[in-house]
Amino acid sequence: MSTDVRTESLDPVDLTIVNNALLNICREMGVTMMRTAFSPIFNEGLDFSCVLFDRHGNMIGQAEFCPAQLAASLFIVRWTVDELGVDSFEPGDVVLYNDPYRGGAHIPEHSVIRPVFYGEELFGFVANVGHLAEIGGKAVGSFAADATEVFQEGLRIPPVKIVKRDENDMELWQLIMANHRTPRNTWGDLNAQIGSLRVAERSLIRLLDRYGRDFIERAAGQLLDYSERWMRSEIAAIPDGSYEFGQAMEDDGVLAEPVWFHVTVTVDGDGLVVDWTGTDLQVRGPINATYGVTAGAVYNAIFHVTEQNIPKNSGAYRPISIIAPPGSAVNVSYPGPSVGGNTETHPKLADMVVSALAPALPDRVSAAEGGSACNFLFGGFHPKTGEYYANYHLEGGGWGAKSYGDGNDAVIVKNGNCRNTPVEIFETCYPLRVLEYSLMHDSGGSGMHRGGLGTRRHFLVTQGAEVTVNALLDRTKEGFGAWGLEGGGPGGRAAILVKRQGESEFRTFSEAFGSVSASKFTNIVLWSGDEVIIESPGGGGYGDPLMRDRALVEEDVFEGFVSAQAAREVYGWGSPEDG
Amino acid sequence: MGEWETIRRDVWETVVTPCTCCGQVVARRLWRTEVEGEALRFCGPDCEELYRTYVLPRRARLESGGR
Numbered sequence: 001m002s003t004d005v006r007t008e009s010l011d012p013v014d015l016t017i018v019n020n021a022l023l024n025i026c027r028e029m030g031v032t033m034m035r036t037a038f039s040p041i042f043n044e045g046l047d048f049s050c051v052l053f054d055r056h057g058n059m060i061g062q063a064e065f066c067p068a069q070l071a072a073s074l075f076i077v078r079w080t081v082d083e084l085g086v087d088s089f090e091p092g093d094v095v096l097y098n099d100p101y102r103g104g105a106h107i108p109e110h111s112v113i114r115p116v117f118y119g120e121e122l123f124g125f126v127a128n129v130g131h132l133a134e135i136g137g138k139a140v141g142s143f144a145a146d147a148t149e150v151f152q153e154g155l156r157i158p159p160v161k162i163v164k165r166d167e168n169d170m171e172l173w174q175l176i177m178a179n180h181r182t183p184r185n186t187w188g189d190l191n192a193q194i195g196s197l198r199v200a201e202r203s204l205i206r207l208l209d210r211y212g213r214d215f216i217e218r219a220a221g222q223l224l225d226y227s228e229r230w231m232r233s234e235i236a237a238i239p240d241g242s243y244e245f246g247q248a249m250e251d252d253g254v255l256a257e258p259v260w261f262h263v264t265v266t267v268d269g270d271g272l273v274v275d276w277t278g279t280d281l282q283v284r285g286p287i288n289a290t291y292g293v294t295a296g297a298v299y300n301a302i303f304h305v306t307e308q309n310i311p312k313n314s315g316a317y318r319p320i321s322i323i324a325p326p327g328s329a330v331n332v333s334y335p336g337p338s339v340g341g342n343t344e345t346h347p348k349l350a351d352m353v354v355s356a357l358a359p360a361l362p363d364r365v366s367a368a369e370g371g372s373a374c375n376f377l378f379g380g381f382h383p384k385t386g387e388y389y390a391n392y393h394l395e396g397g398g399w400g401a402k403s404y405g406d407g408n409d410a411v412i413v414k415n416g417n418c419r420n421t422p423v424e425i426f427e428t429c430y431p432l433r434v435l436e437y438s439l440m441h442d443s444g445g446s447g448m449h450r451g452g453l454g455t456r457r458h459f460l461v462t463q464g465a466e467v468t469v470n471a472l473l474d475r476t477k478e479g480f481g482a483w484g485l486e487g488g489g490p491g492g493r494a495a496i497l498v499k500r501q502g503e504s505e506f507r508t509f510s511e512a513f514g515s516v517s518a519s520k521f522t523n524i525v526l527w528s529g530d531e532v533i534i535e536s537p538g539g540g541g542y543g544d545p546l547m548r549d550r551a552l553v554e555e556d557v558f559e560g561f562v563s564a565q566a567a568r569e570v571y572g573w574g575s576p577e578d579g
Numbered sequence: 580m581g582e583w584e585t586i587r588r589d590v591w592e593t594v595v596t597p598c599t600c601c602g603q604v605v606a607r608r609l610w611r612t613e614v615e616g617e618a619l620r621f622c623g624p625d626c627e628e629l630y631r632t633y634v635l636p637r638r639a640r641l642e643s644g645g646r
């Protein structure tokens with residue numbers, strides 16, 4: 001009896017080689033992007049993600065990029081190919097788009113997608129999702145914290161071919177760049193994205209040359225099934241049942257009212273349904289999540305509580321169903337704004353799913369993280385160069401304490417995987433000096449395991465500069481800190497404060513400039529000598545703080561992570577048991 | 580039994596339709612079907628299945644005061 005070679009199972013060594021080859025093509029794309037992009041958000045911050053797809057729209061390769069972008073790319077590529085029609089792609093084409101209502105995480109994120117042909121036949125697609133630092137709209141840096149419609153958030157681009165058979169459509173390029181404040185960076189950054197696709201295409205074709213198309217397709221297909229089986233076995237180990245969690249965000253940037261989110265996670269055998277019914281209708285301000293953000297948060301959460309070595313391809317996502325009611329704060333409808341949904345709402349949605357599962361998976365969960373990227377955007381004419389600049393700056397915060405250890409300090413929110421921009425780069429590029437950058441004591445939620453610490457950064461606007469600033473932070477109000485679990489305390493709150501030249505005290509931007517929200521505002525002009533402090537939120541704690549290992553409490557006090565007063569009052573340090 | 584329907588949009592219609600059940604974008608083809616006498620549009624047969632096996636029973640439980 002003959003064996004059908006197309007269905008014959010490949011051995012684990014072959015599968016591992018192909019999986020790693022696909023992963024490495026994505027990494028190679030990332031290095032290309034990092035080294036050729038113009039803006040610090042890419043070459044320092046790494047706010048982009050590179051992925052490979054087969055021709056049926058299955059993700060077959062990804063690497064250690066931003067979780068929200070990786071998840072969104074599942075929808076971005078499949079829906080774009082559906083919408084345009086697979087037959088519309090020709091060799092050398094590149095489709096560009098950033099429409100948040102078509103799978104994207106938020107409007108600054110621009111996806112470029114290129115088909116890869118092997119011989120005459122389509123093999124699949126390579127894609128790169130990157131956050132352009134400036135795309136027009138009402139606020140410099142295109143993070144309009146008080147936007148009420150997508151039109152204020154920047155230039156919205158449906159799926160269009162910006163490159164046709166390796167020829168730039170220059171009229172389209174000109175139209176786009178005419179609507180951005182820093183067109184030279186748009187040119188450099190988008191070309192870096194497109195260049196990374198060409199590198200990936202070459203590497204993929206080399207791989208197909210080496211192993212043969214049939215072998216690679218078989219391996220990719222079997223890897224999808226392998227990931228699905230593994231994820232199903234992880235889910236099957238969770239006790240069946242419905243698990244719920246609810247929480248509120250402090251405001252939407254337009255109205256000073258909290259916004260309610262609710263999730264029900266239903267585990268049924270080897271599949272699960274994550275249902276957001278019960279969440280508020282979409283709000284006027286830009287903290288609404290797109291479908292891509294909400295789905296990304298769900299996947300992010302599930303990957304946090306399952307085995308980390310499951311190959312992250314479309315197969316791993318198959319057992320998870322998501323219900324995100326259209327027109328709600330977890331699935332914004334046109335023309336609702338959504339720029340803050342990716343950075344501020346995603347981490348909370350992910351933490352909600354994790355916390356809902358706490359009764360079922362007590363050993364695998366963590367308390368909530370700080371959950372605000374502390375988006376700070378600024379721009380103006382640089383006094384030294386006379387050129388217009390714009391920058392998107394984000395801060396790391398504390399992560400939630402785990403059931404088995406302390407939360408990490410000063411890490412970017414879990415929708416991203418972005419690096420900290422070094423102070424030296426920052427001061428070289430922009431007319432702001434960093435006077436302080438430090439961990440904040442007592443900002444980690446108390447607990448047997450302590451929440452991670454938030455940070456404080458203190459800027460000074462330098463001589464001769466005028467800087468227009470926007471901010472979109474969350475978790476600044478009492479009662480809205482990152483929640484703890486199992487008796488752990490909440491994380492410290494975020495803040496953004498200003499001191500005008502000649503003043504002696506820092507104040508909120510609401511007090512100084514009259515913005516509706518103290519944490520979300522746009523287009524405020526600062527002058528040389530003005531100072532800004534950004535404090536990022538801390539993570540929630542896990543377990544009763546009185547149960548914390550005394551040696552760890554002492555170490556925290558010694559390192560300055562916890563004040564002696566808090567150690568005494570919250571952790572019971574110095575009590576008779578401490579001798 | 581449902582059937583696939585290709586979506587036709589005028590050039591000035593710049594927004595894509597979401598699925599009634601899960602909220603995903605339906606980019607080109609929608610799954611038109613009838614459930615309990617109600618005409619509904621889904622992203623595909625899998626979502627119709629999710630609607631029948633999860634959404635309707637859950638809605639019934641909530642209406643009868645359960646969880």
Ligand SMILES: [Zn+2]
Pocket residue numbers: 598599600601602603621622623626
């Ligand atoms: Zn659906």
